[in-house]
Amino acid sequence: MAIKNLWRIISVGSRKKIGLQIAGIITAFLFIVCGVLRGEAAVILNKAVNICFECIGLG
C-alpha cells in the first residue's frame, strides 16, 4: 500500500527514469550471467594475468 502511494506521488518523468533504471539493472544482470555461462570470464582472466604487449607498446 505504501509503495502504491509513493508511486502515485512520483511524476511521470521520474517514473520513466525509474523504469529505465530497473530495466538497465535487470539487463546488466542477464548480460553478466550470459557472459559467464559463455565462458567470457576465462578469456578475460587469461588476458589479464599475462603481460599485455599491446598495452605496454610492444605488441
Next chain:
Amino acid sequence: MSVSGWGDVMRIGYSVKRKILQVIAFGFSNVHLLNFKGGRIYQGKWKVFCNPGLNCYSCPAASFACPIGALQAVGGSRDFSFSFYVTGLLLAFGVVFGRAVCGFLCPFGLLQELLHKIPSPKWKLKKVFLSIKYIVLVVFVLLLPIAVTDYMGMGKPAFCQYICPAGTLEGGVFLLAAHEGLRKSIGALFTLKMAILLATILGCILIYRFFCRILCPLGAIYGLFNKISIYHLEVDEHKCNGCGKCSRACKMEVNPVKKPQSAECIRCGDCVDACPQGAVRLKICNGKR
C-alpha cells in the same frame, strides 16, 4: 572560537570527501605494490573482475582487469565478437553511478587531476573536441578489434595498442624498467605510445582531465548513462537565484542549472560546494516533482 566557527572547521567539503574516496579507490585498484619491485603482474583470480575505472591490467599493482581491455580482448577472440559480461558490468556501473565512476573511482582520473595541480597556464577546451571520445569508442574499441584479425582469426586491442596512455604509464614504463629483455623489443610502436603519453601528460597539466574529456572511451560509455543514473545531480529551481557560481566552479565546463544530466558531468560536487543557496544537490533517490 565560537561553536559555529568550530562547525565550519569540522565541516568537510564535498571535494575533500571525493578526494578521500578517489585515493581509497586508487589503492583498492592497485593493491599489489610489491610487484613493482620484481616487475611482475598479479596473476590471481580477482582479475576476472573488471575495474569500474580505467586501470591497465598490465600494471604490476593492478588488482582487477581493465574494462576497455577486456571488452577488446573478448571482442577480438576467436570464439566471441561481443562481450556480454563486460557490457553487463559497464551497464550496471553506468546505471548506478553514471560518470560518477570517472569522478570517484577511476585511478587514471585521479592521476589527471593531480597533474592539473602543477602550476602552469590553464586552458579551456573547445566543445568540438568532446565528441572525439565517441569516435575512439566506436572505431578503436568496438570495430577494429572485430574487423581486423590475423591469420588465426584473432583481433588486436586497437585502443590499447595505439592510444591508451594508461597502459604505457602504468604498465609499459614500470615493466620495461624492470626487464632488460623487454627493453630490447622497443620499436616504433612504443615511441608512438610514449609520444601519446607525453602529450597526454602535457594536456592534463594545461586542461582539466584532458584525456578523460577528449579520448577516454570509458568516459564516453558512462556519459551516456548520466541521464538515467541512480546517483544524479538535481537543481532546485525554486532555490536557484541564477548567480552562476556553480557553472563558474565547474572544471568540466558544464552548466549544472541548464544541463544537470550532461554527459560531461563527473559528479565531482564542486557546484554543490559553490552554491550559496543549497539549490544544487547530488542525490541517490528520484524525488517527487
